[in-house]
Amino acid sequence: MLTNKKPIVENFANDSIFSDDTFTYSIIPDTNTVRVISLSKLPEGPDQHLPTLNTEIPSSVKHPISAKEYSVVAIGDGTNPVFVYKSSTKDIFVYIKGIDISSLEDENPNFTFTIPSSVKRIESNSFKKCNINYIDGCSLTFTPDSQLEFIGSHAFKECYGEQEKLIIPKSVKTIDRFAFQSSYISSQLEFETGIQLETISERAFASSWFYGNVTIPKSVKVIEPYAFENFTMLSSKFTKKLKQSGLGELFFEPGSLLTTIAEGAFSNIPFNNVNLYIPLGVTTINTDAFRNSHLCAS
DSSP, rough: OOOOSSSSOOOTTTTTEEOOOEEEEEOOOTTSSSEEEEEESSOOOSTTTEEESOOOOEEEEEOOTTTTEEEEEEEEESSSSSTTTEEEEEEEEEEEEEEEOOOTTTTSSOEEEEETTTTOOTTTTTTTEEEOOOOTTEEEOTTTOOOOOOOOOTTTTOOOOOOOOEEEEETTTOTTTTTTTTTTEEEEEOOOOTTOOOOOOOOTTTTTTTEEEEEEEETOOOOOTTTTTOOOOESSOOOOOOOOBOOOOOOEEEOOOOOOOOOOTEEEEEEOSOOOOOOOOEEEEETTTTOOOBOOOO
């Protein structure tokens, strides 16, 4: 007897696609690894207007037919957002809630959506226009032993959320163009100590909102055009309850290897620095690098 419980398995050339109850995966040819490419079904939610994902991406998954286990090493196919369910009539954006990691002693739930250490790449558009559910205080986090190396273009563009910190793992080598452009994550942006990131790409953080001070890692050699244009850093958390806030400060980590600040890299930013110290190794500051940006006493 045929039922609708049959595993979804499709073949595309040398590739194979299968699903579990939450995600659809694509096997990376000639490997024992897969990438998460989409949601397999529309998650349930408080009501039909708030489909909510109450789980996390696994570090490994078994094929529903062969039972072969695959490591999850990438999120996205480089083209389509993962957290958008494509129905027959429209695209439905899904709220990410994650799982509750609070203890019995906690008064409030503490939800987290953790990227597993097995993931090495977050491809272009993966979290684009994603809503990291701020209603219950969900946090997007990476495991302490994260192997993430690549954050693709538009990966978190126009992403919305609210959490204490967003810490970019030290394993990250590339933050591609527009990666966090126009995101409102309302968190403190930090780069993990020891990160080997050498380039902050064009418009990677342009028009995005964070709070607290921002320190450019010492490993960064080039800040590309408009990387932080219209970047807003508030001195304290800006939430739906807190409508006013001061401004944060920009720093370069001691021992900076920075040589180039490209055109418009820090344009239109109201810093709260009394002084802004440019690293000694900088040899090029291009046109309009700090256009319409201001230093001001606190």
